[in-house]
Amino acid sequence: MKKNLEEKNGVEKITYEEVCEEVLLSLMDEKMSKVAPSLSKEELIKEFNKLKNMILKSSGDFEVKRDQLIQEYKRQDLYDESTDPKVIAQRNLIDAKSNSPVQSSSNDKKINFGF
């Protein structure tokens, strides 16, 4: 694992984007390492773009590795959950619910409809 407690000084935690970047770099390195040393610069750029499109089309591999790494960082209490889109989405949903007007009960509705 690239980052550890010491590097992060125990204060700053690893964000969702940093995790994604780390996964992407390792995924690209894994694929590029087979070809990169023997390629010219132009060929290297072509290969990079080819792999980029491959990963963008089928991001399953990326997502699995990302979730694994998130779990690993969570276990070490290094993950900044406030930057996780799932957590943000959940929080927004809760906020939206708590800010919406109080709904009336079905009995109230009946009474209101009556007048």
Add this chain to the structure above:
Amino acid sequence: MQTEKLLKQLFKKIAPIYQTYGLNSQKSLCERFFKAEEKITHKTSVALLKHMILRHKVRFAREDLISGNTTRVDDESFEMSIKDYAKKMNKVSLKNNGILSKNLSKEDRKREYDKAKEQFRGMRITEALKILRCNRLIKKVDNQYSLNEELWSKGVVYRIRHSPTLASLSNLMFSYIKNEAYLGPNDFFEETDKIISAVIKPSIKHNQVFQREFYIAQQIENGGTVYIQEGKFKIEVFPHAVEIGEAGKYFRYEEAKSTKMGEASLNLVILPNQ
């Protein structure tokens, strides 16, 4: 959809790593050996050296290199991003300078940033001038800088006077000299002397094949073929390169009919008028 958007952003961010290093692990490896700051200093020194070689008759004042109309050095290594500047100068002083202040108008902020960029260029050039002087590549006389040309030609038989060729050697020259404090430009040119003489000598030694060598070189450049005599047969081949082996010069070829690769002595080439 969200993942795809983020991935696209990240690809944009990591593309320069792969363009420069091929692999991220290679980047990490390189950074363990060479600090980023050292690399920048190297780049700026080479850029300045190239600039001075291409205008080798000119003597430069430092200010001219920084802001002169015709002598100003322009190279991407003198550029900086606001992030680099923030790192170097620390964010507090930057805020005090007003560059990051949100109260400034867009135009004012750009002007402040441009001013900071110019300051940064000045700092880099001053630094590079010191490094080049330390390596005896340039000298300072009456507050003016010029190439240390007498050291460039000291002990040299085959002197390179062609400025574009010298400029293309500047990175090699700088890398060679900076590695050892006692090495100077003359040491570098003594090395190039050895290379040039290795290239020239075989053609003097094998003067009888000089015409053939010239003919092969021409055909390589034009993508043409030559005929070689192999026993009773004449074989048409595409010459690829003339190389120097232990026994002298030979050339590598590809047979026109079978695309088989091979090597042959220059003596075997049949000249068109033969």
